Amino acid sequence: MKEGPDFTAIASLIGDPARANMLTALMSGKALTASELATEAGVSAQTASSHLRKLQDAGLLTQLKQGRHRYYSLSGDNVAQALEGLMGLAARLGHLRTRTGPRDQALRTARVCYNHLAGEMGVQMFSAMRHQGHFEFSETGLDLSEAGQAFVTTLGISTQDMPRSKAPMCRECLDWSVRQSHLAGRLGRAMLARFETLGWAERVHDTRIVRFSDRGLSEFNALFW
Structure with missing residues (x-):
């Protein structure tokens, strides 16, 4: 049985072009809304929501709800x-x-x-x-x-x-x-x-x-x- 960290799941998440564009946009350190990230990725709002959910579930993003908007940012320096x-x-x-x-x-x-x-x-x-x-x-x-x-x-x-x-x-x-x-x-x-x-x-x-x-x-x- 192989032991140690499994980076394949993380790599596959980052490797998707749309998600890569979203993550790159968040490298500014600024929190962005789902619609802003959809524009960065060049995808529909529905598709963006699916991507963001996967990134958040994997621990790569954090979400902050403020009023009607949800803001996303990278989960940390690492x-x-x-x-x-x-x-x-x-x-x-x-x-x-x-x-x-x-x-x-x-x-x-x-x-x-x-x-x-x-x-x-x-x-x-x-x-x-x-x-x-x-x-x-x-x-x-x-x-x-x-x-x-x-x-x-x-x-x-x-x-x-x-x-x-x-x-x-x-x-x-x-x-x-x-x-x-x-x-x-x-x-x-x-x-x-x-x-x-x-x-x-x-x-x-x-x-x-x-x-x-x-x-x-x-x-x-x-x-x-």
Whole structure:
């Protein structure tokens, strides 16, 4: 008798094109309604409901009812991490969607990966912090060094005040477009939120794109050279 995790059921759920489009849309970190996800998947409302029920039953999605609407979101960081890993694998093996123009380049420059910064700028930030000695690598993974703690404090981020979570403080996440790591975990989430609070960056409505202002880009490059 074979033992261990059975990933075939999960793989078959993710592998359906309509469900894959729904899950990709939820990588923005924003909760979406069934009708919005039906549009993303290019299917009817009835078909979308069937897909969403299967994804929810499998534990990949959570649902929140508010008024007449039901909002769906990814059930956690581990689901987003698995999806980003599959995106990276697909990109490496050449399974890419046809580029449609400037929007694709904007996604490659800076985008939301569930709740943290990804794309070229996310990779730039992680690489700079690593070379500046802000991380320590141990058997348990990636941690902030003393220099890193001081750095994020000067940026206005308090690791002590972060919401309690099972997610690690720092985690490498393989970027599907650059194919190098960007920063995930609670710190990655806090960094993106701080950029938004400072007015350096904003999320483009109904997309995963993160757009930096001229000032924000200048400040970002000064910190993460």
